[in-house]
Amino acid sequence: GEDVEQSLFLSVREGDSSVINCTYTDSSSTYLYWYKQEPGAGLQLLTYIFSNMDMKQDQRLTVLLNKKDKHLSLRIADTQTGDSAIYFCAEIMNQAGTALIFGKGTTLSVSS
Amino acid sequence: GAGVSQTPSNKVTEKGKYVELRCDPISGHTALYWYRQSLGQGPEFLIYFQGTGAADDSGLPNDRFFAVRPEGSVSTLKIQRTERGDSAVYLCASSVQGRLGNEQFFGPGTRLTVL
Numbered sequence: 669g670e671d672v673e674q675s676l677f678l679s680v681r682e683g684d685s686s687v688i689n690c691t692y693t694d695s696s697s698t699y700l701y702w703y704k705q706e707p708g709a710g711l712q713l714l715t716y717i718f719s720n721m722d723m724k725q726d727q728r729l730t731v732l733l734n735k736k737d738k739h740l741s742l743r744i745a746d747t748q749t750g751d752s753a754i755y756f757c758a759e760i761m762n763q764a765g766t767a768l769i770f771g772k773g774t775t776l777s778v779s780s
Numbered sequence: 781g782a783g784v785s786q787t788p789s790n791k792v793t794e795k796g797k798y799v800e801l802r803c804d805p806i807s808g809h810t811a812l813y814w815y816r817q818s819l820g821q822g823p824e825f826l827i828y829f830q831g832t833g834a835a836d837d838s839g840l841p842n843d844r845f846f847a848v849r850p851e852g853s854v855s856t857l858k859i860q861r862t863e864r865g866d867s868a869v870y871l872c873a874s875s876v877q878g879r880l881g882n883e884q885f886f887g888p889g890t891r892l893t894v895l
Contacts, residue, residue, distance in 0.1 A: 672822070703886075710784070711823070711871070711886040756822050766879065767813055767836060770822030 672771035674757055679777045686744040688774045690757030695738055701758040701768065702731065702742045711756070714742070744776075752778045782806065784887035786872050792893045793862055801857045801890045805874030812855050813884060814847055815871040823871055829855060862894045 673691040680686045692700060701716045717724045717731045717740070724731045730743040744751055754773040761767040785804045793799050805812050810831055815823035825839040829849045837847075844862075849855040859866055869889040875882040 708888075710888045711873075713883050713885075716883075758822075761825055766811070766875070766882065766884075767825040767828050767839070768815075768823075768884065769825070770815075772820065772822050 672757055672759060672769055674755075674771035674774045676772065677775050677777070679779065680747050682747060682749055682778055682780045684747055686742075686747045686751070686776055686778075688742045688744075688755050688757075688776065690740040690742075690771055692738050692740060692757065692759045693769075694759060695735065697759040699760055700731075700733065700740050702729075702740075703756040703758060703770070705754045705756065705773070707753075714755075747776075747778050749778045749780055752776055784872055784874055784885050786870075786887040786890050788890060789888065790891045790893075792895065794895050795862060795864060797862050797894075799859050799862055799892065801859075801870050801892070803855045803857070803872030803874075803887060805853065805855070805872070806885055807853075808876070809874035809885075810852065810877055811875045811882070811884075812849060813873040813875075814855070814857050815873065817869045817871055817889070819868075826857070826870075859892075862892075864894050867892055867894045 698719050702714045703711045704714050705711050728745045732741045754775050756773045757771045758768040761769050787802045812829040814826040817823045827847050828836040832852045844860045847857045869891050871889045873884040873886045875884045
């Protein structure tokens with residue numbers, strides 16, 4: 669079956685870097701995504717990476733992709749208390765469609 | 781507003797009742813998705829519309845679940861004979877064309893509680 673795996677919790681101090689890891693299932697996935705969910709709010713797309721890339725940087729966010737190991741990571745530099753949220757890794761469900769398979773989410777807690 | 785809206789925001793019903801959940805996608809978005817998010821889980825795909833037609837309904841858990849999008853805009857997710865296990869947040873998303881790489885914009889969800 670298809671399953672996207674993430675660690676469930678991460679706790680960091682304000683100003684530190686956070687690294688959230690994800691293992692996905694389909695080596696042919698073309699796009700991989702990171703979504704953020706804050707309490708009472710909808711899912712917000714943070715960033716995505718195309719499968720022909722190893723790395724993508726967007727301000728404080730760095731995404732690393734290791735296709736051989738099917739491993740994706742999201743690094744948040746200079747983590748702020750406002751970054752506290754649940755972060756979901758997602759991949760395309762199948763090549764025929766564009767629906768997403770999500771991991772269970774990593775709860776990031778940032779303490780000041 | 782410019783985003784995806786869902787109504788109601790909360791729905792409490794009794795086991796065995798029928799419920800309808802509504803999604804208003806972003807204007808002009810042809811693709812619409814329904815997901816279900818149970819407590820402590822990530823969203824799980826239910827159904828995907830391209831225009832008026834259901835392009836992929838492989839995620840619907842059983843025949844008590846049905847969704848329509850008659851005019852290619854608003855969509856309604858219908859659940860018959862609700863069960864306690866149907867309790868979850870039901871999320872709707874839309875994207876411009878439903879092509880690979882098109883961003884899916886999510887609504888705030890409808891929290892369904894079946895007593």
